[in-house]
Amino acid sequence: MKIGFLITCLVDLMRPEIGMSAVKLLEAAGCTVEVPMQQTCCGQPGFNSGDTDAARSLARKFLDEFERYDYVVAPSGSCGGMVRKHYPELFKEDPDIRNRIEALASRTYELTSFLHDVLKIESLPGEFDGEVTYHDSCSGLRELGVQAQPRALMALNPKIKLTEMRDARACCGFGGTFAVKYGEVSAAIVDEKLGNIAASGARCVVLGDLGCMLNIEGRLRRQGDESTRVLHIAQVLAGDA
């Protein structure tokens, strides 16, 4: 099974080790992972800013780069949602491209849903020992229905103790450019999340998207919390953290 790995721009720049953990998980499950090196960004920042043309042209670029794979996997519900849900909407007027995009979109998965729903893995390639709480990232949760999968995968390792926080499904306030344009409002929203993480008692929050990760981690550190860990689900499952 040949996988085209959609790195996502934030993993590429900010947290490359998360990409490596994701690859480790896929390879341990018997996949052949390839990384098209021409890939840049799925187009979501432009799409959400109203630049639909740019999003469309990046969707075509994605099609050229990834169409040859059996599956496309991204360590992100946000980029996965962009491809699966929004790419087909971008080509309403162009049935040829639309059919190809739809076919590719249906083979594109967020990492945990691919591991759980498609590969149905039953063991994890690494060790992780500790108590965690899980934050549901918005796009993965609401656009792709990613909720049970990361929890079920963590349950494969009995040493991972999951303690749910209150309002785990509530937005962390990132929202892409929202976090920069309305920083003050965004900070007030993430403070709710920080309170819920702290109240859970777990000293480690696990999540599936880099935007939420940088937001939650950045606010924790700014507030003087140096110890609460913020980990990507791939790191925890791969035993790389």
Added chain:
Amino acid sequence: MQVQSMHFKARAGQKLADERLQKNLKILSTNWTGGRARAITELDDFEATRDDAIRRRNLALSNLDVWLERFEKEATARGATVLFAETPADASRLVVEIAKKHGVRKVTKSKSMVSEEMALNRALEAAGIQPVETDLGEYILQINDNEPPSHIVAPVVHKSKDEVSDLFAKVHQRPRLTDIPQMTREAREFLRPHFLSSDMGVSGGNFLVAETGSVAIFTNEGNEGMCTVLPPVHVVVTGIEKVLPTLDDLAAVARLLPRSATGQSISNYFSILTGTRAPDEVDGPEHTYFVLVDGGRTGLVGGEFQDMLRCIRCGACMNHCPVYQKIGGHTYGWVYPGPMGSVLTPSYVGIENALDLPQAATMCGECHVVCPMKIPLPDLLRKLREKQLERGLRPWTERLGLAAWRFAARRPGLYRPMVRIAARLLKAVGGKRGRIAQLPMAGGWTDHRDLTIPTGPTFKERWARRSGPGSGH
């Protein structure tokens, strides 16, 4: 109502700093979301109920003119007068004319958001007619110097009981009360004489029923009946999109509205009012008028924003919105706050007059999930962002940033070394601490959070090293 949406950012800052408001909003976001979550489980199949109601609303909207005509015919046959107003100001003029025609000096009002669009109270006062708000929340706002509502269902949700206690003591000139039933009784004592001396009642209308020419109203306080049945004249003001073909359709949406709004199976009062008082009837108004407001609604018919017209004004989108939960309704600057307001305000008052509203959303999608009409609010907000960009309404810094991103993202040969350099630069700036507390041009981020720096060479660099030189994949 005057549009104040351009002050969004300044107001958001004030509201975030208002501790009392933050506490009040917390109660709303906890209790109301919990109530709705419980209430929808009472339905055997919430999704099927929702899909059925959506289908009915869509059918009505796709033939809006036909159903409005039918409504007009049936309502007229039952003694009512149906008037159409192109703008909210026209609607206000019509209501004032009706009042003058009947020699009205006092109007008792049941809650209506459309009357807020119309700034009806101001128009009545200008004509020398006294409007009295009788919904408890709206009454509180009116006696507090005509403060605007901050929520479409719970207009006074931004206020705590203490604030209302102070206000009642000041305005009623009575000893300060702190017990809610006692406070409510006091308000009733003040409202009762108004009910009995009212010349005309004005109400909103949650829905119009075409086949019977009726208006359906959901309320919780009983004031609506006092406004619609007691005075000799009853005027319904509502939007043209509220028409439903049949009573069956009404039953379908009635299963969703109170549950989505307040978490109630059904509101305390649910009235279906039809026509004027018949000779064999003991109560009801002698004259019934419907003032049906367009106010930008036909502009949405048949276009990419038509889904918005399905809105049944339950307020679930704002109750569940992480942004509304932090800044409250007043920040949005017009009649309708929250996600639905962020679509409606620019649509009704002009995109250029509400630039922040479509942008000030995290796109988390919860509004879409909880909307009983499944209005794709995030998609509609995104379309508004698209229109802002097309019309050159975004600041030049943002347009430049977007252009640079677009240029680079389409050119892998440029993008890859840029990311490589960025990773190293950020790492250098972050130094030993591993994070950046202040970054030029990224103040929106670093004013509130640290930027934890890249952890090493880019993924592509690591991958290329692993796969060996010359590897394309």
